[in-house]
Amino acid sequence: MKNSTIIMSGNKGSRKINFGSGPAALPEEVLHQASEAVVDYNHTGLSILEIPHRGKLFLDILEESKALVRELCELDDQFEVLWLHGGGRLQFCMVPANFLGENDVAGYIDSGHWSQEAMNYAAYYGRSEALCSSRDVRYTALPTFPKKIPDDLAYVHITTNNTIYGTQWHRLPDVKVPLVADMSSDIFSIGRDYKNLSLFYAVAQKNVGAAGTTLVVLRKEMLKRVKRDLPPMLDYRAQVAKASVLNTPPVFAIYTCLLMLRWTKKKTLAVLEQESIDKSCLLYDALDQSNIFHPVVAQPEYRSRMNVCFRANNSEIEKGFSDFCSQQNITGLEGHRTVGGFRVSLYNAISREDVQQLVSAMDTFEKNIVL
Numbered sequence: 001m002k003n004s005t006i007i008m009s010g011n012k013g014s015r016k017i018n019f020g021s022g023p024a025a026l027p028e029e030v031l032h033q034a035s036e037a038v039v040d041y042n043h044t045g046l047s048i049l050e051i052p053h054r055g056k057l058f059l060d061i062l063e064e065s066k067a068l069v070r071e072l073c074e075l076d077d078q079f080e081v082l083w084l085h086g087g088g089r090l091q092f093c094m095v096p097a098n099f100l101g102e103n104d105v106a107g108y109i110d111s112g113h114w115s116q117e118a119m120n121y122a123a124y125y126g127r128s129e130a131l132c133s134s135r136d137v138r139y140t141a142l143p144t145f146p147k148k149i150p151d152d153l154a155y156v157h158i159t160t161n162n163t164i165y166g167t168q169w170h171r172l173p174d175v176k177v178p179l180v181a182d183m184s185s186d187i188f189s190i191g192r193d194y195k196n197l198s199l200f201y202a203v204a205q206k207n208v209g210a211a212g213t214t215l216v217v218l219r220k221e222m223l224k225r226v227k228r229d230l231p232p233m234l235d236y237r238a239q240v241a242k243a244s245v246l247n248t249p250p251v252f253a254i255y256t257c258l259l260m261l262r263w264t265k266k267k268t269l270a271v272l273e274q275e276s277i278d279k280s281c282l283l284y285d286a287l288d289q290s291n292i293f294h295p296v297v298a299q300p301e302y303r304s305r306m307n308v309c310f311r312a313n314n315s316e317i318e319k320g321f322s323d324f325c326s327q328q329n330i331t332g333l334e335g336h337r338t339v340g341g342f343r344v345s346l347y348n349a350i351s352r353e354d355v356q357q358l359v360s361a362m363d364t365f366e367k368n369i370v371l
């Protein structure tokens with residue numbers, strides 16, 4: 001790893017273990033490559049921040065990134081890959097804007113805050129209906145899929161991993177209508193049949209790269225289902241026609257995604273999934289055995305491998321453990337404000353050793369506090 005001094009000069013060795021939920025940790029290798037490109041992109045004498053977005057340098061980046069997404073997800077040419085602005089929320093908006101007519105109904109699987117937000121956006125365009133919900137248990141479990149889903153729905157929307165509550169669908173439902181998935185916090189970490197989806201999206205700042213762009217993949221056939229005239233920026237047809245360069249794209253964010261995709265391919269999805277299982281088991285086992293910490297999601301079949309939420313017996317212990325972790329250079333553990341306690345995000349860039357350090361810190365802390 002040459003030029004490692006670029007980002008590490010002055011604080012070598014003090015890089016923190018970052019369990020933040022997003023923007024999240026990236027592999028050091030990717031950080032080094034990204035930082036080199038900021039100074040001099042591929043020996044071109046230009047910074048990645050300066051290259052033209054319609055020139056060959058960037059078009060090559062776009063093409064390689066899209067090809068890698070296709071390869072990783074095993075998609076054929078029936079699918080379009082886009083990098084769009086606006087984060088997850090703009091997809092909450094674009095999906096119904098494009099596919100939900102005024103008199104149509106879309107079905108939403110309500111497994112948490114992000115599902116609800118997505119459903120709220122749909123109401124601007126047509127009718128949205130919760131097909132099932134685990135709101136009554138404060139989203140600490142997953143709802144049960146309804147046995148029968150009406151086949152006249154415009155689409156069904158699912159959030160595959162509930163980042164805030166730490167629950168995850170390990171299997172996706174079979175539905176006859178187009179299935180749309182928000183995969184923001186678990187893409188590339190769990191075996192999925194991406195081909196069975198009509199559209200899926202993932203914000204970059206969790207498993208894909210850097211904040212500022214969102215990966216959107218959709219079946220070409222969906223473009224025929226667009227229900228209304230829309231300004232081009234909001235219209236999937238226009239975005240596809242202009243191949244993600246309808247306006248100036250976030251070049252650096254997309255380049256960081258390319259670096260992360262190369263890293264992901266090198267690791268392989270199979271290895272990443274196995275690591276994800278190992279890392280999450282290590283932490284859940286420690287929580288299940290602890291006398292002071294408790295996982296928020298009790299049933300193992302609902303537990304997320306990506307975001308592990310837990311509480312301590314009381315707020316004093318929580319404060320003490322937070323401080324203890326800060327001293328150990330472990331950061332990003334705060335739970336979402338609606339859940340409280342702790343949330344440990346185990347995205348792909350987190351190593352088993354990182355989790356082992358946290359588990360050791362929990363153990364040392366527990367042994368040393370007076371209950």
Ligand SMILES: *Cc1c(COP(=O)(O)O)cnc(C)c1O
Pocket residue numbers: 022086087088089090114159161162163182183184185203
């Ligand atoms: C983080 C996250 C989002 C939010 O993305 P923004 O880019 O902040 O709009 C949406 N959905 C899920 C599942 C997330 O984890």
